[in-house]
Amino acid sequence: MRTPLTAALRRIVLLPGFALGVSLAATPAAAQELRDQYHTAPRDTVSQEVYDGWKQYNLNCARCHGEDVLGTTIAPHLLVSLKPAGPVNTKEQFVQTVCAGRADKGMPSWCALGMELPTIDKIYSYVKARADAKVAPGRPAVKRTG
Numbered sequence: 001m002r003t004p005l006t007a008a009l010r011r012i013v014l015l016p017g018f019a020l021g022v023s024l025a026a027t028p029a030a031a032q033e034l035r036d037q038y039h040t041a042p043r044d045t046v047s048q049e050v051y052d053g054w055k056q057y058n059l060n061c062a063r064c065h066g067e068d069v070l071g072t073t074i075a076p077h078l079l080v081s082l083k084p085a086g087p088v089n090t091k092e093q094f095v096q097t098v099c100a101g102r103a104d105k106g107m108p109s110w111c112a113l114g115m116e117l118p119t120i121d122k123i124y125s126y127v128k129a130r131a132d133a134k135v136a137p138g139r140p141a142v143k144r145t146g
């Protein structure tokens with residue numbers, strides 16, 4: 001048996017649900033917009049190696065050497081260090097410097113901190129690609145293979 005009172009109650013309960021349904025339907029576009037604001041769209045597609053290097057660089061190095069390898073006031077500008085006439089112009093020199101660090105000068109010893117050599121290789125690939133202007137500033141995307 002349905003009394004007018006329960007019918008009225010049902011309407012009160014159902015209406016917000018309907019409104020919610022409508023707003024949920026609108027969320028995919030809104031969520032995409034939020035994602036776009038949170039992560040700027042990738043500009044370059046790169047290899048998995050360079051992408052991993054970008055991530056590891058940002059996790060471990062950017063706070064001193066600058067986001068996008070653009071330098072800060074506290075540590076060398078690595079795009080300059082990697083130039084042909086720069087102090088770290090070979091992969092070997094880069095890997096060796098990063099592994100050993102210069103503890104007395106504020107550059108951490110990454111191998112002692114547990115960083116694996118393949119990770120340093122990946123970071124080199126990213127920093128070198130930035131130095132060679134093959135990767136623009138910002139978040140790169142992984143190139144699809146196959």
Ligand code: HEC
Nearest residue numbers: 060061064074075076081087088097098102105106107108
């Ligand atoms: C806590 C700050 C800090 C962090 C984090 C840091 N560095 Fe450094 N790095 C320095 C400083 C300071 C120097 C300069 C040392 C000196 O005066 O010789 C340096 C020097 C270097 C050099 C030598 C540059 C040159 O021109 O001689 C390389 C290469 C380098 N860092 C790479 C890295 C990489 C790769 C990472 C991340 C794995 C990293 N650094 C993380 C502070 C930092």
